Each structure stands twice: as C-alpha cells, then as structure tokens.
Amino acid sequence: MTRTNVLIAGVGGQGILFIGKLLAQAGMREGQQVVMSETHGLAQRGGAVVSEIRFGDVSSPIIPAGEADLLIAFEPLEALRSLPRLSKRSVVVCNTSILPPFAIQDPESPYPSIDTILKTLQEAAAEVVAVNAEELADRAGERRSSNVALLGVAAGLGRLPVKEETIHTLFRELTGPRAEANLRAFEIGEEAGMKLAEGAAPPSPVAAAGSG
C-alpha cells in the first residue's frame, strides 16, 4: 500500500494546473489510482496557487502535513510557504527565479533571501535541488515553458511517480502552438536533472544543489 504525494506550488499564471493535470493524466494512463486537487477562481488572480496530486492508495485530495514526497516549486517564496508539508523524506525541486509579491513590502515580512529560503528548505527536506527554470526554458526557445522545464528536472532526477515515456507520449499528443517547445523544454530539464542525479557538477543554470 504505497502512496506518493506530489505538491506543485507557485503563483497564479505559472501553469501549475497544466503541470498537475499532465502528471495526473500520466498516472491514469499507467493504471495508477490518482486524485488531484486544483485551485480555481479568485486564487488564480496572481495569488499563491497549489496543485496536489496523490498517487496510489489514496482517497483524500489533500496532502497531509509532512507528507509531500516531491515538491515542485515554480517560485522560491511559494516553496517556503509549502514547508509544513515537507519532511526529511521530501525532495524539493525549486525554481530560483523570484516573482516578488506585489505592492509595498511589509517591513515585518520582507522577501527572504534566496539563500535563506534554500537553507530553510534544506533543513526541512531530504534533498533540495535549486534550478533557474527560466534559463532552461530559454534554451528551449520558449520562456513560458519554464514550468515544463522544471518538471523535466524532477523527471531527470528520477523523482516522478510516473514514467518519463508516458509524459513524452502525452506531450506528443498535445497540440497547440507551444507543444514542440514544451517537449524541448522538458528534455532540456530532464538532462539537467539526470546530470544532477549522477552527482556531476551542476551545469550552469543549475544554481545550487544540496542535501540537508
């Protein structure tokens, strides 16, 4: 009776729903039980957004505290906000590119430095991989595919609960103007992830990798 919980966190407009649906679709394609929880409506207007995808022997659509096996965060602050769902078993794949929350910053609550964020995540999780997803996506020629590139990194690290081939197949089935760029971005992410998994020196745009 195994369960795998994937939490995707970011800001409304970053394509969180798209990545979540892709993973859930891949799980279903492989005959796994899947439950996914989505954020719609008000929360999408530039607010903090999460998708939760649970695989295996699950019925609740919400990941309990400390039980995220994999956190894919498209924005560092949103990774930090998801910290209560992490434990020493969790792997975090975190974009290093910052989206400052809008408006005048509350002096009591400054945006933490990226080092502080990564250090705090490393203390809570088993492994934190920090990547500049926008730079990876730029290499694919489509910056808006950064979400897919980050998913690719998680795949390359061997941390996804679905097979990479299934995702490749789904990408090939998708149509639309960005389908090709998406597949390229995913593959570039995968390569970066695989290099990290092999313990090679992180190639540039991969900013930092560490374990806590």
Add this chain to the structure above:
Amino acid sequence: MELVTASEGARLLLLGNEAIVRGALEAGVDFVTTYPGTPASEIGDTFAGIADQLGIYFEYSVNEKVALDMGIGAAASGLRVLTAMKHVGVNVASDAINTLAYTGVKGGYVIVVADDPNCHSSQNEQDTRLYAAFASVPMFEPSTPQECLEMVREAFSLSERLGIPVILRTTTRVSHTRAPVIVGKRPTGHRSGSFKRGDTQFISLPAMARRHHRELLTKLASVAEYAETSPSTKLLRAPSPTKLGIITSSAAATHVREALDGLGLQADVLKLGLTHPLPRWAILSFLQSHEKTAIIEELEPYLEERIRAIAQEAACDAVILGKSTGAFPRTGELNIDLVKAGLAAHLGLTLAAPPPRPAILDHLPARPPILCAGCPHAASFYAVRSAIRKRDAILASDIGCYSLGAMAPVRAGDLMIAMGTGIGAAGGFARATNKPVIAYIGDSTFYHAGIPALINAVHNRHQFVLIILDNRTTAMTGHQPHAGSEINWKGEEAPAVSMEALARACGVRHVRTIDPYEPKEMRAAVEEALAQSEVSVLIARRACALLAINERAGKPFGPPYEISDELCRKCGICVTRFGCPAIYQEGKTFKIDPARCVSCGVCAVVCPFEAIGVAG
C-alpha cells in the same frame, strides 16, 4: 469532446464539476441554466461548450433566481432540468425554491449547489445542507468525481419519480478534485416540452399551498424510505469487528480512511450520500451496533444534530462524538490531519507532536490575489481616489474582481457583503452620515442585483454616486457573457441591454459614460457626479484587460512602458496609489516588468513627473 463522445465503461480524468455534466448527460438532461460562481462555474462553462451540438437548451441567466425560474417553467413542461449555482446563489433563488418544493416538478429537476468551506472564493461559508432541510428538498452529497456522476443520475431519477426538485450539494474540494471516472451510457435524443392548462399543480394560492405542503411531507417520507436502500448509502466495514463507528458525507468522507490508518485505528464507516432526509433506520442500527460513533462533517453540525435526534427518539444510548467539544472545527475545510486530531481528542489518544515550525514561516510576505496589469478597475479606483482626496467619502463596493481593490494598496472599498448590496448600503450610508458616498458595482452584478436598489435610491431621493465598472464580461468567474454583451455564449449576436438606458429608465438624470483608461477625464467626471444633489451614475467602460489581450491572441496593446530613473522622484504613487502589479520597487528604484506590462498607458498619466513612457 471526450466528455460527450466517451462510451460506456470508458475511464476519463474528470473534475468533479465535469463529472456532474457527464452524469446529467447520462440522465438525459434537456435544459440547463446557471449564473456563474466559483466553485460551480465549470458546470455551466462545460455545458456552454457542448449544449448546441447535443440539442440541449443552455443559458447564462441574469441571476440565480431567474436561472431557477427558467428551470421551473421547463420542468413544469416535462423537461429534465439542471440549474447550477454557488452557495450564496441559493440565497437569491431561495424564494422560489421554498415554494417549488411545494408544487413539485414534472420533469426531473436537479439544482447543483457548490459550497465553499474555507471561503476560497466567497464572502461566507454558509452550509447549503441547512437550506435543503429548510426548504424540505431532498439532497445528495457526493464525495468524489465518480460519485458526482453517479449521484446526479440518481438525483434525476428520484426527482422525476417523485416529482420533487433535488439538490446536489458539492463543496470546492469536491467540485475541484480531478480523478479517473468510469462513465456510463449516454442516451440520445431529447424530450420536447409540453404543458396542459387547467392543472393547479403550479398555482400556490393558499388553498393549494396547504395541500401541497402535506403532499410534500408525504413525498419526503418516501425519500426517507428510499434513502435506506439508496446505493449512495454505503456501509464500509472494518477488516475486523470494532466498537468504533464513523458517520460521514461529502469531502469529509475522503479523509476518513487515511486518518484511521494514521492513527492505527479500525472503524466501521457509514458513508451517506442522500443526506436529506436521512436514512433513519440505517443510522439507528449503526449507532446501536457501535459503542461510540464519531460524526465527521465540514461546517455546521448538520448530520450530528439530526443523528442525535434520531438516537434520542429511539432511546439509544450510543455515544456520539461531534463538534460540541470543539474537537472538530465548525469553520473551514477538514483534511486528514484535522480528522486525526479530532478523533484523537475524542478518544483520548496522543498524537506525535508536529515538528517545530521555523519562525520564518510566521513572517512570510503574503501573496493575495490582485487586480491584473491593465485592469480597468484599477484605473477607475485611481481616478476615484484622486477625486475624493480632500473629501471624507465612504466607498461601498460589491462582488466581483473589483472586490480585490478593497485591500491595500488600492483601498477602494469600505464594505463588500453580497451581490447588489453596495448600492442599497450606499443609500444607508448617505442617510446615516451625510458624507459623500460612492457605490461600485460590476456590469454583471448590476444586471444581477443592482437595478431594484437603484430604483429605490431614485424614488427615495438618496444622494450618492454609483459607478458601474463595466469591463464587458463576468470576469472573476471566467469571462462569461452577460445581459450587456453583444455576443452570447454561442458566439452569436445577442441584444445587449443598455446600462445607460436602464439607469435613465430607473429615473437617474445624471448618467455619464467614461473610459477609465483616461484617468484625468474620469476624475473630473467623478467630481461632477459628486456635486449632484441626487443619485448619479457613471459607467466606467473598458473591456477586461485579460479578455482584450486574449482576443489579440495574447499580444499586449503595445510596447511595454518603462520608468526613467532620471525623471523618477521616487514618490511611489504608481505603486502605493495606482497599484499596477507590473510596477515594482527594487531598492529605491521603481521599475516596470516588461513581461507583465500590457501597455495600457495609465501609469504614464498617473505619474506626476512624466517619468513613465513607452520604452525606447
């Protein structure tokens, strides 16, 4: 679309709301109405994509009551009808629901209501289950997308068999959960409606109403009997005998098994789908066969209070564990952790202490939803703020995207309660305080609930300025058309009901239409309106930037603007008063994010030092 074409036995990955649509198709729905509202919106939007090809009548009605009233006419004519709304929509429709329960229906009528525990996108977390009891309407509560499909079918069948409307109540977590769903058979063809005059069924004059009420109670008794054997009433036995029982429904039910696993407990679970009226005998025998029964439900202790009454009536002394001790919360959503904590508190178990929470988490910058770059509402708010700078004005807002402007930095709203309430409350503020008052309402909300309040203001000589923020769409819920749209949901031309003509017909003499992208003109218009000694109406008309840019295939209106650091005097007005999310502060420098700027150009007018212009 796979949702339509999938044949019996196919497995689709569906959102709860999509599964409701498929279930309705399988039940042979003929007629669908809705007013959009999160978390119910995808039901109407999905129908809008398929209704035409399937010969189903569909409309976005002007409000939830009219959506229901449309359905009443169709169901009285023998059609199978579905009307979808969010929980607060029931408040609007409730006048008709309470009497529709008396008259009953001819064709099956399922009213889908999506509640929003935790107020993800709503102004309250009212519990529709109490409405079902209040109106004596049967109610189903699915927990999963699969159950959404199955219970819609069951609800249609029950509704038509007994001639009674049925509520299908979801929550955000049910409507917005996606999971594999095995679909059933979809019939083809539709009934045509017919209505024979001479029947008194739909006339609720007192003599008939008294009889209808007695008949309703008889129907409810039949439903209660049916609930005992409904496939939605499920007894899930623990692997080995146990003295602990759990009764649950809706989203709460999905957390129970994993919570029990986490506590290392075994319990039998009575999972209810048809929760009004309740299956009394199934519940009583469950209580009697367990020493302790925990009731696990979100929001109000709806099941708990009724189950306690069932036990009391039968002199059953089983222990019932619920919300009264505070073990289970009466606000917000449940999850596995809260169910575990509640059970542990009731059963005297100790949970492992959660790991210490790093202090940094208590000081994270918030990231609330905001008005978009290029949002015409933001421009309107800026113009109003400039106009009232030296006046102590009160701002009564309403429900829509512009509600977001009530918070910092824009602070364009002192009150936000319910659809249309801003206009009525503006009259109240004006009479009570003698201060200048401005009411805001969106275009769709004005058609929905604003007109009676405006008539009232004219007739009773209230003095305030009503600003209709007309962004040409129902933006917050996903850009559905409304009565003022020139194009309907099918993409066909439709008669647009003129706001200007409506305002004048309500008796307003000072009606002006302005473009919020011209904040100087708009400021002058607000000042002029404030000088009137009677109610005046300004229509701030400019299409929602998201919609306009979608229509331009994602292309912004022009090249991005930028701030000249040389000319910028760091006053910060562009951030602190205008509040465009594309403008940000980096150290002491103000910058425009070229990726977010849509080139609306309003900031260039807002800047007092002419430091903002098109790049290059």
